[in-house]
Amino acid sequence: MKTLKISEAVVRRLPIYLRHLLELKQREVLTVSSQDLGQKLDLNPAQIRKDLAYFGDFGRKGIGYDVSYLIEQIKHILKLDQKVHVGLVGAGKLGHALCNYTVYLNDNMKIVAVFDAQPSKINTTINNLRVQPMEELQSTVINNRIRIGIITVPALEAQQVADQFVEAGVEAILNFAPVILKVPAHIRVHTADFTTDLFSLAYYLQDDEEGKDLVTHDDNINRT
Amino acid sequence: MKTLKISEAVVRRLPIYLRHLLELKQREVLTVSSQDLGQKLDLNPAQIRKDLAYFGDFGRKGIGYDVSYLIEQIKHILKLDQKVHVGLVGAGKLGHALCNYTVYLNDNMKIVAVFDAQPSKINTTINNLRVQPMEELQSTVINNRIRIGIITVPALEAQQVADQFVEAGVEAILNFAPVILKVPAHIRVHTADFTTDLFSLAYYLQDDEEGKDLVTHDDNINRT
DNA sequence: GAACATCTGTTATTCTTAAAACAGAAATGG
DNA sequence: CCATTTCTGTTTTAAGAATAACAGATGTTC
Numbered sequence: 001m002k003t004l005k006i007s008e009a010v011v012r013r014l015p016i017y018l019r020h021l022l023e024l025k026q027r028e029v030l031t032v033s034s035q036d037l038g039q040k041l042d043l044n045p046a047q048i049r050k051d052l053a054y055f056g057d058f059g060r061k062g063i064g065y066d067v068s069y070l071i072e073q074i075k076h077i078l079k080l081d082q083k084v085h086v087g088l089v090g091a092g093k094l095g096h097a098l099c100n101y102t103v104y105l106n107d108n109m110k111i112v113a114v115f116d117a118q119p120s121k122i123n124t125t126i127n128n129l130r131v132q133p134m135e136e137l138q139s140t141v142i143n144n145r146i147r148i149g150i151i152t153v154p155a156l157e158a159q160q161v162a163d164q165f166v167e168a169g170v171e172a173i174l175n176f177a178p179v180i181l182k183v184p185a186h187i188r189v190h191t192a193d194f195t196t197d198l199f200s201l202a203y204y205l206q207d208d209e210e211g212k213d214l215v216t217h218d219d220n221i222n223r224t
Numbered sequence: 225m226k227t228l229k230i231s232e233a234v235v236r237r238l239p240i241y242l243r244h245l246l247e248l249k250q251r252e253v254l255t256v257s258s259q260d261l262g263q264k265l266d267l268n269p270a271q272i273r274k275d276l277a278y279f280g281d282f283g284r285k286g287i288g289y290d291v292s293y294l295i296e297q298i299k300h301i302l303k304l305d306q307k308v309h310v311g312l313v314g315a316g317k318l319g320h321a322l323c324n325y326t327v328y329l330n331d332n333m334k335i336v337a338v339f340d341a342q343p344s345k346i347n348t349t350i351n352n353l354r355v356q357p358m359e360e361l362q363s364t365v366i367n368n369r370i371r372i373g374i375i376t377v378p379a380l381e382a383q384q385v386a387d388q389f390v391e392a393g394v395e396a397i398l399n400f401a402p403v404i405l406k407v408p409a410h411i412r413v414h415t416a417d418f419t420t421d422l423f424s425l426a427y428y429l430q431d432d433e434e435g436k437d438l439v440t441h442d443d444n445i446n447r448t
Numbered sequence: 449g450a451a452c453a454t455c456t457g458t459t460a461t462t463c464t465t466a467a468a469a470c471a472g473a474a475a476t477g478g
Numbered sequence: 479c480c481a482t483t484t485c486t487g488t489t490t491t492a493a494g495a496a497t498a499a500c501a502g503a504t505g506t507t508c
């Protein structure tokens with residue numbers, strides 16, 4: 001009833017909790033405290049408790065969280081207790097990698113269709129999936145109830161693909177192309193661009209040895 | 225002089241600015257305003273101005289920013305005006321994809337070595353690079369001044385690889401494995417895990433038709 | 449060359465997120 | 479069974495980030 005809006009930061013941490021909980025379960029750990037979790041995940045225990053408390057009282061005072069129960073709860077929150085079909089456009093190396101990766105992660109979240117524009121790729125097989133031409137995108141998305149679209153095509157084609165996904169009715173897009181996609185407000189887009197990651201990492205490198213004075217204000221005096 | 229610490233959020237936006245500026249330059253656009261940039265990049269113009277102002281007075285009142293000049297400045301801030309050598313461990317599909325991707329992006333930032341533990345992969349070639357065994361990591365990192373390490377190995381092996389990178393002396397790590405790496409504080413780690421991205425996207429999906437109630441956030445009226 | 453429009457850099461304000469503090473429930477151990 | 483420890487959920491406080499507001503340059507137009 002409380003339409004309390006959950007911060008995006010919180011939502012992004014839930015999968016991280018889930019992942020570790022699954023590992024704990026596999027190791028037959030029955031309960032876990034926010035302290036333990038925090039230590040393992042490099043997060044503040046208070047934050048973890050608060051995150052979880054947004055969604056309900058999952059823990060027990062004096063004990064902690066029941067691992068299996070919490071897994072179920074987080075899965076429910078993330079809608080991973082429903083079938084979530086995913087479609088992917090771009091049967092390149094990255095597309096291949098994603099198909100293999102996500103296969104064994106969650107039974108309910110699955111890549112169920114792969115598309116590409118290049119004739120040479122069409123009808124090849126990735127992970128038991130036939131690569132389909134773009135013309136089949138709309139119908140396949142509808143017929144297979146594909147709700148999330150992954151884009152792994154070159155930057156120049158990404159917007160076009162996004163438009164097709166949106167028109168076909170997907171609800172969210174995970175975009176690996178280095179562009180900012182324009183989509184209607186009700187579509188959720190997340191950009192996973194590793195060039196951005198790499199470039200921003202470079203910022204934190206130590207300055208080069210040979211006395212680059214770096215006159216400007218931002219000079220970090222930190223040397224090895 | 226001002227040891228003003230720059231927010232991580234700011235640093236993460238710089239590559240996005242840079243990318244768009246490069247595109248503008250290619251289209252021979254000479255100047256650009258924060259307004260224009262904001263519109264293209266879905267960001268608040270004030271934020272863009274503030275971000276850039278942290279590092280200097282790059283713009284001119286009444287005009288905006290000189291595209292070429294701003295490119296040079298951001299490249300400098302991100303240390304992309306120096307050679308930044310990158311090493312990659314994990315010659316799988318994802319590793320392949322990254323090697324191809326980053327090749328044409330910036331002359332100074334380059335993947336210069338690829339490693340893998342699997343004997344079958346060793347001595348194969350990716351993008352003109354010989355895949356080297358892990359035993360060669362330390363020496364190669366040192367001899368080639370590799371400063372950033374990319375990890376694209378399965379989750380279970382990631383920490384081990386990270387340890388080797390750290391020992392060899394890299395300054396930053398880009399980790400694609402779904403684990404939280406433990407590294408010394410002076411090493412910068414960024415985790416680029418798309419399972420996290422995908423799972424958090426699922427949160428924003430509409431609830432399935434038959435359970436429209438959505439009474440409370442915590443109530444588990446979860447029906448498929 | 450004055451009036452107007454443009455656009456930055458900076459300051460002020462609002463909004464959001466993280467951390468700390470704490471009361472209360474559950475278990476444990478003598 | 480009482481004291482102590484553990485650990486949650488919530489409240490309070492602090493920190494941080496985004497947005498808005500505005501003064502000061504710059505250019506343009508008539």
